Amino acid sequence: xxxxxxxxxxxxxxxxxxxxxxxxxxxxxxxxxxxxxxxxxxxxxxxxxxxxxxxxxxxxxxxxxxxxxxxxxxxxxxxxxxxxxxxxxxxxxxxxxxxxxxxxxxxxxxxxxxxxxxxxxxxxxxxxxxxxxxxxxxxxxxxxxxxxxxxxxxxxxxxxxxxxxxxxxxxxxxxxxxxxxxxxxxxxxxxxxxxxxxxxxxxxxxxxxxxxxxxxxxxxxxxxxxxxxxxxxxxxxxxxxxxxxxxxxxxxxxxxxxxxxxxxxxxxxxxxxxxxxxxxxxxxxxxxxxxxxxxxxxxxxxxxxxxxxxxxxxxxxxxxxxxxxxxxxxxxxxxxxxxxxxxx
Numbered sequence: 001x002x003x004x005x006x007x008x009x010x011x012x013x014x015x016x017x018x019x020x021x022x023x024x025x026x027x028x029x030x031x032x033x034x035x036x037x038x039x040x041x042x043x044x045x046x047x048x049x050x051x052x053x054x055x056x057x058x059x060x061x062x063x064x065x066x067x068x069x070x071x072x073x074x075x076x077x078x079x080x081x082x083x084x085x086x087x088x089x090x091x092x093x094x095x096x097x098x099x100x101x102x103x104x105x106x107x108x109x110x111x112x113x114x115x116x117x118x119x120x121x122x123x124x125x126x127x128x129x130x131x132x133x134x135x136x137x138x139x140x141x142x143x144x145x146x147x148x149x150x151x152x153x154x155x156x157x158x159x160x161x162x163x164x165x166x167x168x169x170x171x172x173x174x175x176x177x178x179x180x181x182x183x184x185x186x187x188x189x190x191x192x193x194x195x196x197x198x199x200x201x202x203x204x205x206x207x208x209x210x211x212x213x214x215x216x217x218x219x220x221x222x223x224x225x226x227x228x229x230x231x232x233x234x235x236x237x238x239x240x241x242x243x244x245x246x247x248x249x250x251x252x253x254x255x256x257x258x259x260x261x262x263x264x265x266x267x268x269x270x271x272x273x274x275x276x277x278x279x280x281x282x283x284x285x286x287x288x289x290x291x292x293x294x295x296x297x298x299x300x301x302x303x304x305x306x307x308x309x310x311x312x313x314x315x316x317x318x319x320x321x322x323x324x325x326x327x328x329x330x331x332x333x334x335x336x337x338x339x340x341x342x343x344x
Contacts, residue, residue: 004067005021005069006038017073074084076112168245239260243266
C-alpha cells in the first residue's frame with residue numbers, strides 16, 4: 001500500500017501520540033508499505049486559517065492510490081473537506097477525540113468532530129475506552145478498530161536504593177497531565193522521605209512556569225526536579241532508578257508512559273482519567289479520581305514508607321507488564337485495518 005500520514009508538525013514531537021505514529025510508520029515501512037509523512041502547519045487541534053490551508057494543500061497533494069491516514073490531532077482542520085474525506089474513504093487515527101479534553105474550544109471541536117466522524121471511512125483508536133466514546137460523537141461503531149500501543153521488552157527497574165523513595169512522573173507540562181494535582185498530593189506527605197522527578201517538555205510554557213511557582217508555594221522546591229524533555233537513554237535511566245511511578249492525569253486516550261512503567265515493574269500511583277486505569281494489573285497501583293489530590297495523597301502514603309508493600313506492588317506490576325502488547329505486530333494490525341477500510 002501507499003499511505004500518506006497527515007499529522008500536525010513537528011513529527012518529532014515528544015508525546016505518546018507521536019511516538020505511536022512514529023512506531024507505526026517505522027513498522028509499516030518494515031513490512032514493505034510506502035509511507036509518506038505530511039506535516040501540517042498552523043495551530044491544532046482547534047485550527048486557525050493556516051492549519052485549514054495546510055489541510056487543503058495536503059489533501060490536494062495526495063496521489064490517486066494513496067491511503068489518507070489522518071492523525072486525530074490534525075483532523076479538525078479537515079472539517080471543510082468532509083465530502084472529500086468521504087469520497088477518498090479517509091482513515092482517522094484517534095488517540096482520543098480532541099473534544100473530550102476540557103477547554104474553551106471543546107464545543108467547537110465537538111461540532112467539527114461530529115461532521116468528520118460521519119465522513120471518515122474508518123477509525124483506528126488506541127484503546128477500547130476511546131472506541132466506546134466515539135459513537136457519541138457520530139462515529140459508526142462498525143467502522144472502529146482498536147490497536148493499542150505496544151511496549152518494548154525492558155529491564156526491570158532497580159530503584160533508587162533509598163533511603164527515601166524516588167517518584168517519577170512522565171508527561172508534557174500541560175494542564176491535562178495533572179502535575180499540579182500530584183504536587184498538591186505530595187505537599188501533604190512532607191513528613192515522609194521522597195523526591196519527585198518530572199520528565200516532560202514545557203509544551204505550555206505558562207503552565208510550566210505555574211508549576212514551578214506552585215512547587216515553591218508548597219515548599220517543595222528542594223524535593224521536585226523538572227527535567228524537561230529527555231532523550232531515550234536519559235529517560236530509561238529515570239525509569240530504572242525510580243521507586244514509584246506517578247501520573248495524576250485528567251485524561252488519557254491510553255496512557256503509554258504508565259504502560260512503559262509497568263513494563264519495567266514499577267509500582268504505580270495514578271488518577272483514573274480516561275483509559276489509563278484499564279491497563280493496570282491487579283495490585284500494581286493505587287488509584288484516585290481525576291483531580292482528587294486528597295485521595296491521591298492518602299493512597300500514596302503507605303507505598304512511600306512501606307517498602308514491603310512497594311515490593312508487592314512492583315511484583316504485580318512486573319507480571320502485568322509482561323502481558324502488555326508488544327510493538328512487533330502493531331503495524332501489521334494497522335495494515336489489516338486499512339484493508340478492511342477498502343484500501344487493500
